[in-house]
Amino acid sequence: MWRGRYSWSVTFPVVGMVGGGQLARMTHEAGIPLGIKFKLLSDTPQDSAAQVVGEVVVGDYRDLDTLRDFARGCDVITFDHEHVPTEHLRALEADGIPVRPGPDALVHAQDKGVMRAKLDAIGVPCPRHRIVADVADVAAFAAEGLAEGEEGDGFPVILKTVRGGYDGKGVWFVRSPEEAAEPFRAGVPVLAEEKVDFARELAANVVRSPHGQAVAYPVVESQQVGGVCDTVIAPAPGIAEELALEAQELALRIAKELGVVGHLAVELFETRDGRILVNELAMRPHNSGHWTQDGAVTSQFANHVRAVLDLPLGDPRPRARWTVMANVLGGDFPDMYSAYLHCMARDPQLKIHMYGKDVKPGRKVGHVNTYGDDLDDVLERARHAAGYLRGTITE
């Protein structure tokens, strides 16, 4: 039977995502209404995203043959994390598979030394920094930070391994030369950075597509606890309009100069004297953009998918006066499901996002979003729910 006239398949592209974490889970969720096909390369069948995606390949992203097999039939490859080796990404590109963001962009999110050198070269304000070789070099770096005539040794400073750190791992707050030995033990290059006396942390999230279209989300305030993101407020309360514009323009310029395709998060320090300095970059959907799921016209996840497919981008504008995201960390008691019931009953407007992950103390296992006109109320609702789910609030 000739079916051509009466029924046909619409060829929608296939997005292959490497990494089975919550970012892939939420990207898949955002891709469903777009009608795209989503394929996942996951370490295990139990990973957060692997539980909910239709087409899952279980395998090791560090193995080139596995990546090549996975990439076959994908129209584009994108990432849940920054850990795929650069040479593997180049091999996929040589095979003719678009990799977005590409290896030349992604290296700036993989290697903090490369990132700092590039940002210096394009004139982006950063904390004072230098690759350091040993403890004596750290002491010299610290002393260089002393103002003319200032007493002391210039400590504290921040030390970071140039690769592999996240959520406070691979980062040391060093108060003396004695404390500076630890980061060198792994034998990887170490970056020293001044301890910035910041007023608060901000994040500027932008999305850029291969043909150069870009959108900027409102600049948010990101509150960290113990090096881990705790609360994000959109937009950043009381931010000067010029500073917000400057941060958005900076992020758009970084995206363009580095050739980023997809979502780019630029984590920023706002100094006490009103300047912004770039702290970190992430080239994927980012914790500072989770509020967009319920607070923006188009979420960071939907726009990341649209960008890597070179589809026109969606509107990044906020839908509410205030949106607050609070991370749900694992606590010390296991009965999160009954806490989840309680939170839903207490606040019918609460937007819960659970990742399907096993609970460990301190591990990110979900987040909540709240929105509304009254910031105090919106903050209280988000923090109460996150605290209750963690078990630190019990009433």
Added chain:
Amino acid sequence: MWRGRYSWSVTFPVVGMVGGGQLARMTHEAGIPLGIKFKLLSDTPQDSAAQVVGEVVVGDYRDLDTLRDFARGCDVITFDHEHVPTEHLRALEADGIPVRPGPDALVHAQDKGVMRAKLDAIGVPCPRHRIVADVADVAAFAAEGLAEGEEGDGFPVILKTVRGGYDGKGVWFVRSPEEAAEPFRAGVPVLAEEKVDFARELAANVVRSPHGQAVAYPVVESQQVGGVCDTVIAPAPGIAEELALEAQELALRIAKELGVVGHLAVELFETRDGRILVNELAMRPHNSGHWTQDGAVTSQFANHVRAVLDLPLGDPRPRARWTVMANVLGGDFPDMYSAYLHCMARDPQLKIHMYGKDVKPGRKVGHVNTYGDDLDDVLERARHAAGYLRGTITE
């Protein structure tokens, strides 16, 4: 190694959904952030939902053994459609599997004769109706509708097979006794209904949970073209507040009296003299509720999941002054992907929902949602996008 103290699984329940259509696809999408496990029984691996769900069983829902195998390990069974035989649902319940909505409720959405009898018994206003045996009986039913002293034969009337109809199928608009023969050919019971002289069609969507919590969405206007839903406007423009309240209360009462668990759509006629009459019932997420995905705090899909799991229900209130849903039907040309690109570029605020279905002329393959303060603008954007995707608008 004893892992109990440092890592544990949170036991979230498993929802098993029977039927792989777009309603299951969108219910899965809504279930991802809730952290629930979703399992699908689908006719084929290509069905709309089967493309995006992690755990898919391919099998025939009319086969009890298949259903029983599928239900093992599910905490609750719910439905994408109303076609599962009642005796199978009773067998699952006897096995100890909660079925929501249960067979005693669901029969009212499966059998229009049973539905009308029940609505009569609880005093819900319906069009004049009667089960008819043959053409002579139809003629008698038509004549009974004549007012005192009115001339004519009382036609037109509506004939419906009591089971199996949807989207205009199994429904006949009958202008004469000669036209009344056709519906009897299938040998199934036929229901005759008066042709209501309605001003417009409305829908009242409510969600009810096993412990009796219920929420009501704003009453919407539903515009049909050729017996198929074309556009839904939320809330129904210009509706009298008392009439909207009456419709919501009616739907809540039907849900309670029929023991519905989950989403209930009550399709209504608004008569020219300002009354409402019940047209149809659906006990699952419904086309008249698709606007809630982008227009309400909690979507019908999320609330259906919450209801069948007896979780506290989410806020059904609207997020925008106006939200419009327009169905995307298959048209006569295959290049829907380039039309989709065009629509995204034209309207960055457009919310597209594609179902991953093969295109056939007239088949529902997706929908779009738009929202905003200006109804004319919101309507134009939705209709333009739906028309462009179908191919009936080319500029």
